[in-house]
Structures are given as C-alpha cells and as structure tokens.
C-alpha cells in the first residue's frame with residue numbers, strides 16, 4: 001500500500017486497517033485521519049505521537065491501561081489481540097515455565113499496585129530475559145518516570161505495527 005492509497009482511504013477502512021496500532025485505542029487512529037494527507041509513514045506516525053503527547057496525564061495512563069499484561073490473563077484465556085499475541089509469542093511469553101510464570105505474575109501485580117497502570121514494554125524489541133529484568137527494575141522507578149517510559153514503549157510498538165501493515169521494501173511506499 002503506498003501513501004497515496006492510505007490517504008485515499010475512507011475513515012471506516014482507515015480505522016479497520018490501522019485501528020490497533022496503539023493497542024485497543026482506535027480513537028487515536030480515528031482522530032488522526034483528520035490530519036490527511038500524510039507525506040509518508042513517518043508523517044502518519046508523527047500525527048499519532050502528536051495526539052498522544054497532547055493528552056492529559058489521565059489520557060496517557062488510559063493508553064497504558066488498554067495494554068494487556070505480558071503473560072497475563074488475556075494470554076492464558078486466549079483473548080489477546082492478534083498483534084499482541086504475536087508480539088508476546090515472539091518474546092517467548094507464551095512459553096514460560098511455572099516458576100517464571102509465578103514471578104512475572106507477582107511482578108506485574110506489584111507494578112500495577114505501585115503505579116495504577118500495567119508494565120508496558122515493546123516485546124518485539126526485547127526477549128524473555130530482558131523483559132524479566134526490566135520488569136523487576138522498573139518497579140522501583142518513580143511514577144512519572146514510568147508513565148513517560150511506558151508511553152515511549154507504546155510508540156515503539158506502534159512503529160513496528162505500522163511497518164508491519166505496509167510494504168517497506170519499495171521506494172515511495174509507506
């Protein structure tokens with residue numbers, strides 16, 4: 001799909017295709033449709049960032065709260081979004097041993113108790129060992145640091161999802 005095709009999409013199709021680039025936040029996609037035409041994939045990404053950055057703190061926290069826990073309830077009950085399922089599987093989150101599972105569940109709970117939103121990390125840019133390490137280390141951060149860090153991770157996830165939706169191998173393509 002080239003950028004002209006993206007710019008030509010009616011909002012229903014635009015939201016159908018790009019609605020989950022930020023997990024369970026299709027309102028962001030629906031809002032940035034207004035900003036067409038986009039000069040490039042980067043411009044679309046920048047419009048998403050601009051929307052997120054303009055949100056009050058409660059809105060940013062809300063975005064984080066739309067994310068499923070890593071190796072959490074949704075993974076175990078099979079209710080993850082397709083994107084999240086693939087990302088978590090790639091990082092080995094679907095195949096934790098019993099000891100690792102208990103540790104992740106305990107740390108996820110501790111993190112949520114402390115901050116009021118879930119631990120978010122771009123799983124595709126990490127691996128199991130690094131995720132476990134960061135989960136335990138980031139539990140000790142200040143709340144404002146974790147809010148900013150979580151939003152940075154959301155943007156990384158968004159970038160990879162956007163790239164996955166388009167062909168990146170041809171010039172002038174998204």
Ligand SMILES: NC(=O)N[C@H]1NC(=O)NC1=O
Nearest residue numbers: 068084087120121122123
């Ligand atoms: N909690 C959390 O980080 N969730 C996610 N990370 C990721 O890469 N995909 C997710 O759903």
